[in-house]
Amino acid sequence: xxxxxxxxxxxxxxxxxxxxxxxxxxxxxxxxxxxxxxxxxxxxxxxxxxxxxxxxxxxxxxxxxxxxxxxxxxxxxxxxxxxxxxxxxxxxxxxxxxxxxxxxxxxxxxxxxxxxxxxxxxxxxxxxxxxxxxxxxxxxxxxxxxxxxxxxxxxxxxxxxxxxxxxxxxxxxxxxxxxxxxxxxxxx
Ligand SMILES: [Ca+2]
Ligand SMILES: [Ca+2]
Numbered sequence: 098x099x100x101x102x103x104x105x106x107x108x109x110x111x112x113x114x115x116x117x118x119x120x121x122x123x124x125x126x127x128x129x130x131x132x133x134x135x136x137x138x139x140x141x142x143x144x145x146x147x148x149x150x151x152x153x154x155x156x157x158x159x160x161x162x163x164x165x166x167x168x169x170x171x172x173x174x175x176x177x178x179x180x181x182x183x184x185x186x187x188x189x190x191x192x193x194x195x196x197x198x199x200x201x202x203x204x205x206x207x208x209x210x211x212x213x214x215x216x217x218x219x220x221x222x223x224x225x226x227x228x229x230x231x232x233x234x235x236x237x238x239x240x241x242x243x244x245x246x247x248x249x250x251x252x253x254x255x256x257x258x259x260x261x262x263x264x265x266x267x268x269x270x271x272x273x274x275x276x277x278x279x280x281x282x283x284x285x
Contacts, residue, residue, distance in 0.1 A: 129285070130283050130284070130285050131191060131196075131283065131284045131285075132185060132281065132282070132283055132284075133182070133184055133185065133191055133199070133267065133282040133283060133284050134146060134147075134182045134183065134184065134185045134267075134282045135164065135165055135185065135280065135281050135282070136157065136165070136167040136168055136169050136279075136280060137165045137166060137167055138166070138167070140185045141185045141186055141187050142183060142184070142185045142186075143183070143186070143187065143189045144183070145183060146169075146182070146183060146185070147169055147180055147181060147182050147183060148180070148181045148183075149178070149179075149180055149181070150178075150179040150180060150181050150225075150268055151178055151179040152173060152174050152175075152176065152177065152178035152179065153171050153172060153173045153174065153177075153178025153179065153180055153271075154171065154172040154178075155169055155170070155171045155180045156169070156170050156171075157169065157170070158170035158278055161204055161278045162278075162280060163202040163204070163243050163278075163280035163281050164202075164280060164281055165280075168204075168278050168279060168280035169182070169278065169279040169280065170276065170277075170278050171271070171276070171277045171278070171279065172275075172276050173271050173273065173274055173275055173276075173277065174274055175274050176272070176274070177270060177271050177272035177273050177274065178270070178271060179268055179269065179270045180268065180269055181217070181266045181267075181268050182266060182267050182268075182269065182279070182282055183265065183266045184264065184265050184266065189219065189265050190218070190219050190263040190264055190265040191264050191265075191284060192261075192262045192263070192264075193216070193250065193261045193262070193264045193284060194261040194262040196250055196261075196284045196285065197249065197250055197251070197285055198247050198248060198249050198250055198284075198285050199214065199247070199248045199250065199267065199282070199283070199284055199285075200245050200246060200247040200248070200281075200282075200283050200285065201245075201246050201269070201279055201280075201281065201282045201283070202243050202244070202245055202246075202279065202280045202281045203238040203243070203244050203245075203246050203277060203278070203279055204238070204241070204242065204243050204244070204277065204278035204279075204280075205237075205238035205239075205240055205241070205244070205271075205275070205277050206240070206241055206275060206276045206277065206278075207240070207271070207273050207274070207275025207276065207277065208237075208240055208273065208275075209237040209238055209239055209240050210237050210238060210271060210272065210273060211233050211234045211235070211236070211237045211238075211246075212233070212234045212237075212238070212246050212269060212270070212271060213231050213232070213233050213234075213269070213270035213272070214231060214232050214233075214234070214248050214267060214268070214269060214270075215230060215231040215232075215267070215268040215270070216253065216256070216259060216261070216264050216267060216268075217259075217264065217265060217266045217267070217268060218258075218259055218260040218261075218263050218264055218265060219260070219263045219265045220258070220260070222256070222257070222258040222259050222260065223256060223259050223268075224256060229254065230254055230256045230259075231254075231268075231270070232248045232252055232253050232254070234246045234247065234248055235247075243280075267282060
């Protein structure tokens with residue numbers, strides 16, 4: 098009798114572990130993260146990791162880093178500045194058609210600013226300037242602290258000819274003159 102009870106208990110424990118394991122796997126699949134750009138060497142970036150779009154000076158940073166060996170340091174001038182961050186992918190683009198959000202770690206030395214984000218595809222579609230084809234972060238960064246800034250792609254505007262399955266770069270606009278650091282641009 099005791100043997101049967103023991104067998105039963107072991108069976109139950111085993112079953113629970115199997116169920117728990119499946120739930121964990123399922124949860125992981127639901128929140129799959131892809132690194133769009135982490136500014137590290139040999140990370141699959143075809144050409145340049147980043148470039149200036151307007152009114153700023155971006156450079157690699159090795160002291161104030163969120164993860165790995167390198168981050169991005171950006172000096173913006175009067176009225177702020179825009180930089181382009183390229184996909185760390187051998188094909189030169191990342192498929193965002195099923196993605197739910199985009200996030201980046203920001204170290205803002207200017208203030209607790211919100212950040213504007215624009216998607217660009219391999220054809221260069223996605224717009225420019227003040228055309229409104231962008232999305233502002235709801236929350237601002239915390240001054241002088243690494244802060245995760247997020248954008249929900251559900252709220253991203255419908256942009257003519259923008260191919261979400263082939264996004265080659267993401268543009269970031271900081272609207273004040275200052276010094277900002279960025280690392281770990283990720284897609285979930
Ligand atoms: Ca990094
Ligand atoms: Ca296109």
